[in-house]
Amino acid sequence: MRTVALSLAALVFFGSSAPPRPARDDHGSAMSALADVRAAVAEIVRIEDGYAVGHGAYLRAAHRAMNALVGRRDDGYAPSFGDPGDGIGTLGHLDRMLDQSGSSLWTPAVEGAKANVLAAAASLQSSLGQKEMEDYEADLTQALASLALVVGRATETGVLGGLDGALANTALGVPAGATTVSGCAAPNRAPAYGIVAGRLAYVALPRSSASAGIPNGFAVSRVEVAPAWVVLYAPAARAAIALCRAGSRMRRMRAVAAPGAQPPYTAAQAHAGSAIYRRACLQCHGADLQGAAGPAVAGTEFLTNAQHNKWTLGDMRTTVFENMPFSNPGSLAPQQYADVMAFLLASNCYAAGTQPFPTAAAPTLAKVKLGPIHGARLSNPRLGTCSVR
């Protein structure tokens, strides 16, 4: 005996063959939770249908339904009556899903389901103390109503959807080990689950086995038939696709401000422009472009203001070419204006490229929106500017 205990301890301490923690399978837990609810409902319905008679039979049904809901670890569990469920109970399964630190898109629905399980358990508990058949039946009816909310509806997303809603519309519907793909693109394989930010957009099933593969409780909002597979869209598909569109719009917007779709100017222009700035602009806009008699023309203050006023590079060009220097507008040559524009862009941390800043007005400049550049490597973090060499 002693040797066995020692070697077990050694295994635990040196860990090499400690049993792996079971993988999280929220989908499996949700399905088991539903199975326990169905077992509880079956007990109640059987008695309400009048198959059984007598006080003892009623008590037994209520106890068994309770056992299926709360599970063996709960004080309300009455072992002598038997358990039509799996012993873990709906509550046990839901707690397992919720007891993780992170929250998912389905968390509110599962929390709502848990509240309704507790309500059903309270009704069952109350029924156990009733003397009149009428009161007993009223309690069971109440319990059934609560359990209907636990199951929920596949066509409803969010809290109102209950477990079926979460399974049909969120990543909770994906069985362990199943293939998931981005729900933003059309499917390129089957079977696969299309997911967008935790939402279930579609299930793609091979055509040969499509009818057999429809997930339990899945509510189909639209069907698309391709040569090799069938795509079943979930009720949440519309919301998921809207998210995809918003996502690509954001990426396009970011691309405008990203290097590449940058304002045109070359490093040589910026270098030449720095001398012009010192001679014709510095007295009013400051040695660090921070502003003096005139406003800031580079850095956080300028770019935030420019973004707020929706200035384009074309607007900035007009100001500089036509109104500056404030004391002597239009006094520089076009090339000098273009060079000083390049210097301002470089000081604002836009990246230099191969296209020079044009000497003449160009309609494309109106397409470049000015604003703070994310991830810029600032040489002066306080002002938010970049130095030009």
Ligand code: HEC
């Ligand atoms: C005599 C002072 C003075 C000089 C010199 C001067 N500016 Fe200005 N600048 C101003 C004033 C004042 C404003 C604000 C004008 C307004 O709001 O109508 C301004 C506005 C600007 C703006 C718009 C910034 C904003 O936030 O409104 C830019 C860009 C600019 N100047 C660039 C230049 C450049 C480039 C030069 C040199 C070629 C230059 N300025 C020379 C006084 C000056």
